Amino acid sequence: MGSHVLWETKGLMGCSRTSSFMGGEENTPSAQRTLGFDWNEEYVEQIDKFSIEQLYKALRGDYQKVEWRRLTYNNVACPKWIFAFYLALQSRLLTNDRLATWGCVEDVHCVLCGTDGDSHNHIFFRSLFSSQVWQKVFCWQSIHGKARGWEEETTWVIAECKGKQARAEVYRMSLAATIYLIWQERNQQIFQKITRTLTSWKIRLFKRCI
Ligand SMILES: [Zn+2]
Secondary structure (H helix, E strand, C coil): CCHHHHHCCHHHCCCHHHHHHHCCCCCCHHHHHHCCCCCCHHHHHHCCCCCHHHHHHHHHCCCCCCCCHHHHHCCCCCHHHHHHHHHHHCCCCCCHHHHHHCCCCCCCECCCCCCCECCHHHHHHHCHHHHHHHHHHHHHCCCCCCCCCHHHHHHHHHHHCCCCCHHHHHHHHHHHHHHHHHHHHHHHHHHHCCCCCHHHHHHHHHHHHC
């Protein structure tokens, strides 16, 4: 089987990043290097040592790193907390304010406190319920002050809770846990009509974190 067969694999044709890689007027070594595609058939044939890592990086391309990446990458929380946190950091959870823009729901009020809109900023930090939860979390970790908005809190934690100190790691973990459990609480109230008391909720959070 000749090497050209590998490069004509149909599965790659649908990817815009590999379309010029596979043919067309941009398919010259100089053009591909200018575009960041450091790998083509001729180049691969010339190299002595193949590196999956370099190929992956070349196909992936270069993107600006987001500041909050260390909140999820260096987080010792369990994967489902981190996944919910990761989505929340990008405002990708399906809150009612997002669903309303697609015409899926009309009622956008917050089920946790019955006021304001069901948005990331409100659910996780501004609602009365979340404020009480954060008060407990801050008290537990000897942090003074009240919870502010989403932007302020993430900016603070990125600046203050980096590194591998135990205190920073515990706070990053508890942040992911709190975001997940607030989201879970909101969903249970909407879909299962279950409401937990703040005391039982606090025990649940601390038991999971410790
Ligand atoms: Zn609310």
